Amino acid sequence: MKIASFNINGIKARLPRLKEWLSETRPSVACLQEIKTQDEGFPASEFEEIGYHAAWHGQKSFNGVAILTDGEAPQDVSKGLPGDQEDEQARFIECTYRGVRVVNLYLPNGNPHPGPKFDYKLAWMERLRARMQELLASEQPAVVVGDFNVIPHDRDVWSVCAMANDALMQPESRDAYFRLLGDGWTDAIDTLNPRGGVWTFWDYQAGAWQRDHGFRIDHLLLSPETADRLAAAGVDKEYRGREKASDHAPVWVELRS
DNA sequence: ATGCCAACATACTGTTGA
Numbered sequence: 257m258k259i260a261s262f263n264i265n266g267i268k269a270r271l272p273r274l275k276e277w278l279s280e281t282r283p284s285v286a287c288l289q290e291i292k293t294q295d296e297g298f299p300a301s302e303f304e305e306i307g308y309h310a311a312w313h314g315q316k317s318f319n320g321v322a323i324l325t326d327g328e329a330p331q332d333v334s335k336g337l338p339g340d341q342e343d344e345q346a347r348f349i350e351c352t353y354r355g356v357r358v359v360n361l362y363l364p365n366g367n368p369h370p371g372p373k374f375d376y377k378l379a380w381m382e383r384l385r386a387r388m389q390e391l392l393a394s395e396q397p398a399v400v401v402g403d404f405n406v407i408p409h410d411r412d413v414w415s416v417c418a419m420a421n422d423a424l425m426q427p428e429s430r431d432a433y434f435r436l437l438g439d440g441w442t443d444a445i446d447t448l449n450p451r452g453g454v455w456t457f458w459d460y461q462a463g464a465w466q467r468d469h470g471f472r473i474d475h476l477l478l479s480p481e482t483a484d485r486l487a488a489a490g491v492d493k494e495y496r497g498r499e500k501a502s503d504h505a506p507v508w509v510e511l512r513s
Numbered sequence: 514a515t516g517c518c519a520a521c522a523t524a525c526t527g528t529t530g531a
Contacts, residue, residue, distance in 0.1 A: 290530085293521095316522085317521050419531090457531070461518045461531095503519080503530090
C-alpha cells in the first residue's frame with residue numbers, strides 16, 4: 257500500500273497536474289493539503305473518473321485538506337483537529353483505508369515569529385500530540401502525513417542561515433515536532449535518508465527551484481505497527497519542475513501488506 | 514529591510530503563504 261502526501265497549493269489551479277500525478281504514480285491513498293476551496297467547489301467527479309473516492313474538508317480561499325482513496329471509499333471520516341471548539345481552520349481530516357488509520361494535516365505555518373500566528377502553531381501542535389497519543393494507545397495501524405511546516409534538522413534545509421528566523425525552524429517548532437516523534441512515531445523519509453539533503457519544498461521566488469534551494473517540511477509519520485511494514489519512502493521531485501507546478505513535491509511511503 | 518512568485522477573492526489591489 258502506497259500512501260502519499262501532496263500540498264497542491266490550490267486544487268482548481270492544479271487539477272491537470274494532480275490527475276497526471278495520480279495516474280502516473282497511482283498511490284493507494286493521496287492526502288492533499290491547501291485545496292483552497294469550499295466544500296461545494298471540490299471536484300470529486302474528476303477523481304471518480306480515474307478510480308478514486310474522496311473525503312474532504314474545505315474552506316474558502318485558504319487551507320483545506322482532502323483524502324483520495326483508490327478503489328474503495330474512505331471509512332469513518334473525521335474532520336477537524338479536536339481540542340478547540342473555536343478553531344474554524346480546515347487543516348485536519350482522518351479516515352480508515354484497508355485497516356490503516358490515515359491522518360492528513362496542514363499544520364499552521366506560524367510566520368511571522370514571534371506573534372499570534374506562531375502561538376497558534378504551537379498550540380495546534382500540542383492538540384495534535386494529544387490526538388496522536390490516542391492513536392498510539394489504540395494500537396491500530398496508523399500514519400500521520402501532511403505539510404507539517406517544520407524543518408526538523410539543520411540537514412533538512414539548504415541554508416540554515418537563510419532560514420534561521422523562520423517559524424519553520426524555530427527551536428520551539430522543532431521541540432514540538434520531536435515530542436511527537438518521542439511518543440513513538442517514525443519519520444519515514446528521515447529514517448531512510450539519515451544524512452539529510454532531501455527537500456519537499458522549493459519557493460517560487462528567487463529561482464529557488466533552479467538553485468535547489470529547498471527544505472523538507474512534508475512528513476510521513478508511522479506508528480509502531482506501520483513502521484514495521486516500512487518498505488520504501490521518497491519524494492516525487494520531478495513534479496516540482498513541471499509546468500504550473502505546486503511549490504511542494506509529493507512525498508510517499510510504501511507499506512508492506 | 515524588502516521584494517522576488519503564485520493562488521485566491523475582489524474588483525484592478527490586498528491577503529496569505531514559507
